[in-house]
Amino acid sequence: IQMTQSPSSLSASVGDRVTITCRASQSVGSYLNWYQQKPGEAPKFLIYGASFLQSGVPSRFSGSGSGTDFTLTISSLQPEDFATYFCQQSYSTPYSFGQGTKLEIK
Amino acid sequence: QVQLQESGPGLVKPSQTLSLTCTVSGGSISSGDFYWSWIRQYPGKGLEWIGYISHSGRTYYIPSLRSRVTISLDTSKNHFSLKLSSVTAADTAVYFCASGYSYGYGLCFESWGQGTLVTVSS
Numbered sequence: 001i002q003m004t005q006s007p008s009s010l011s012a013s014v015g016d017r018v019t020i021t022c023r024a025s026q027s028v029g030s031y032l033n034w035y036q037q038k039p040g041e042a043p044k045f046l047i048y049g050a051s052f053l054q055s056g057v058p059s060r061f062s063g064s065g066s067g068t069d070f071t072l073t074i075s076s077l078q079p080e081d082f083a084t085y086f087c088q089q090s091y092s093t094p095y096s097f098g099q100g101t102k103l104e105i106k
Numbered sequence: 107q108v109q110l111q112e113s114g115p116g117l118v119k120p121s122q123t124l125s126l127t128c129t130v131s132g133g134s135i136s137s138g139d140f141y142w143s144w145i146r147q148y149p150g151k152g153l154e155w156i157g158y159i160s161h162s163g164r165t166y167y168i169p170s171l172r173s174r175v176t177i178s179l180d181t182s183k184n185h186f187s188l189k190l191s192s193v194t195a196a197d198t199a200v201y202f203c204a205s206g207y208s209y210g211y212g213l214c215f216e217s218w219g220q221g222t223l224v225t226v227s228s
Binding site (some may be wrong): 029030031032033035041042043044045048049050052054084086088089090091092093094095096097099100 | 151152153154155166168169202204208209210211212213214215216217218219220221
């Protein structure tokens, strides 16, 4: 299953509301996860089941969608949110990731 | 959450075998909850899941690597390992180990090692 994210990069300011989109090449139901990666670090697990926040993840993060179209929204960007975000489908093996969306400071 | 740490050579010659170990702390590798996984990230930043091994030793490998990859468990040392044979420059990547866990929506990768860069070069 191919996962495609858009945009590939995004410039935004602290306090902005941003949305990142992930599209699957076929339906994955709600089997969609999101990760955040900062330079030089491992990805950090944020959201599972398209919309369920992992414990400890700030509530400004939210996920939605089902089937083939999904979104990750950050309601009010904080300085620590500037990173690259990846989606991952867990509907069927081989599990696959999107190519990433780099969120940069404007 | 468990903690994971990769170890192994950072440089491997073409045609040789890449070998990495992931040491798990804060939990038992024999736990039935986790699917111990390897994931790699290419220099262009794309992520590729390589496969997993369960606590019982059941494995899954992605089709493109199935003929070259082996993931194994060592419960006495609480670690799991990756072997990738006949490597080429295309296998140059940062290799992560991760704990795969299901909250009812397939496997997500809850905890990750810090990653180790493996370069294939003569």
